[in-house]
Amino acid sequence: MKKKLLMTAVLSGALTLSSFGPFNVLAHDELGDVNVDKGDRAEYNDLAAEVLRGSKNLKYWHEVAAPEPNVVRADGKQNSFADVYAHKGFAYLGTHTKNGANGGVRVYDLKDPANPKEVAVFANNDIPGTWQEKVIVKSINTPDFKGDLAVVSVQQTNRANPDSKGGFLLYDVTDPYNPKKLGFSEVTKKTRGTHELYLTTQGNRAIVLTANPYADYYSHGEEKDFQIVDVSNPTQPKKLWEFDPRMLPEVADDFDGYFWKSPDGKTRPVFNHSTRVDGDYAYISMWDLGTIIFDISNPENPTYLGRTDFASHQQGSAHSSAVAKGGNILIETREVYQPLKPGYEKAFGYTRIFDIKDKKNPKLLSEFKTDLTTDIPDDATSSYSTFSRTVHDPKVHGNTLYLSHYAGGVIAVDITNPANPTEIGRYTPEKSDVWGVFVDRNYVLASDIGSGLKVLQKNNSGGNGNTGLQR
Template identity: 55%
Template structure:
């Protein structure tokens, strides 16, 4: 039997306890393979995508199923995090050789030497610093139970993905709820510097002055990571109280939690998904003295819940996904979370230009975590969304003000956590059934 999946985010305050749903009503939805859609030209031709591989995850000792978390790919290898298994076993990061995408081969496992923790997020980048040259991986380490000795971010050399080597560890402060850990993260470079951007979801891990909700850590020397910056939301919203809540201009009580973070390709700007505070844009060109630039905000009846972000159109368009897993909440519009798209040419004043919402996200009112959008990825003019029970949704954003769904992959009992596009395939991580691979396998004439 599979373990009951945990959410990507479970914040205090506006968390599960405040939501009007039946926690036992979890169910799945979907059919096998891709939904039929019209044939498109060029980059829009996704009608022939098919599931070509499905790899289940199992615990190495017990053989029990492992709950899948996020997925990332780099240089022909897929890296998949693991989430909470009922037994609390630390299953680390799984590495797959994708030389034959229809037959992923697990070749390594790492970060599995940390009892009492779970690993959700991994980012891999090539870096060149005075201390390290090669492919660096940063992995979030979160507390699962009292067995955890340390939490935060573990750093690995994956230049040879088959033989990962642990290099260092950045620990969140002990006072941080006895070490709650890093939830999501990002790795960026500035010249010969490597910077870890760590989101530690402080809104439910408060510790007085040591909140460490978002920090920048210099990992140029991976063996000696150095924290160089900490974001304080009170510098933007002075009215934020000690519980990380504030009352907005609509008299709605909002809650702040830096859930995730990305950087642009230049490493100059960081985008913090700060829940009801929206997406916060920081200029990190001088990372020791990062500066607030602007942020998104919400209309009165829109739940915040800024969960993740992606950039499009050369960094001039922001894709904001909102993980609203309570579709019926008093005082707010009905529906699960959906996408908001912003013009950010003027980063001090993000302009909402469109939204994208699946039919199920709009109309379904039960199920947990349900039909909310989760994570976004962008390749060219195509947006890929992981959507839990709604699978993977593929959206044409050639015109960002008019997003158009052009494909959907909804496997049986879909519970899609993450999505990633690499080379000639799409990866999807299903929380309960493992790694999925989608490829273009036909041309519409019965040929493969």
């Protein structure tokens, strides 16, 4: 096992860019150039040389494993990596687009977190010319399926490829050593596919919420950006409901293509980037329209409740969300990678925290910024653009918020008082390019775009191991 470790400790993708189609705007994946690997962070590797800092409630955390992924491709090449998820002691690592994509999902047995064993790869040869970024695994019990179900996002690298298609795959991973394909839910080929998604249960029913960026535009209204799909029978997914931002009265009259003429006078990009569910509520990251909240207790007929909004000087870029405090607090991360965009503040993407006890009226409590988001070179020009320093994904465990931050690694934030979030830990591996973070059992997982899975664990003896999260 290869140890790569220069960690900071106060522990706790997205595609590169080009113009595309009718939009001359940089608005993440659909407008991005998937042929350029986003894992190149050479100019920011100095971030890994920061001194160790930390907090007593993260004392003795350290990186215990950074396993080299097995090469499973016939050509001997390796893919880059995307998000990470954990379920019942197994880690599920998605893949990005390097070397033509088709990397699938890698499964690691974490019985011994210090020695993860890669035990399976699935969804890698199902649909040519696609990449498998996001995987969610949950135990479900429906009349048609009982066991552990994995849903995997599928995105096309080239929509012109007649053999590819986008949507999401469904696998039985009750035995993680032997995943079995069950079904596929397809979204219009005119778009890239399903970017992010979420699996949840309602009684004896299982549903998937999908983010299909620009589906409405490219299908001329035949399909929508946000869809709810019943997967109670994973072999026969059934679409229940769909939504597009122009369906909101406050947006409809000022929506042109995928640009919204917002009340502050700015023309803002709007598309569905991510979905998340907590109880009966769905949180939909609609970029510059903010985080939209739905009541989905009736998934065939959800009710729109409210949304977050932005100050005129802020780029929106609502990327992902998490909830805390029993569903009363919303965490919203914003993937801003053009910190010098004319007409906006000088900053990369940072995190915002809302009181959502009244879901119809989210109230901003605080904004969490770090040196990563505000430290911009004095000689930077208006063309300065990078994903390196923006926040990416959030996860919450108790009163601790974990944020993946690309070159900044993973940052842990104390949100005991959501109005006053405080950085308490930071983990920055060598050549850091951390896409995702996940907290489970007695470990924290991180996924690095270039090098794969990282496992952080607590050393209760307080020994001198590879220190990562401490103060």
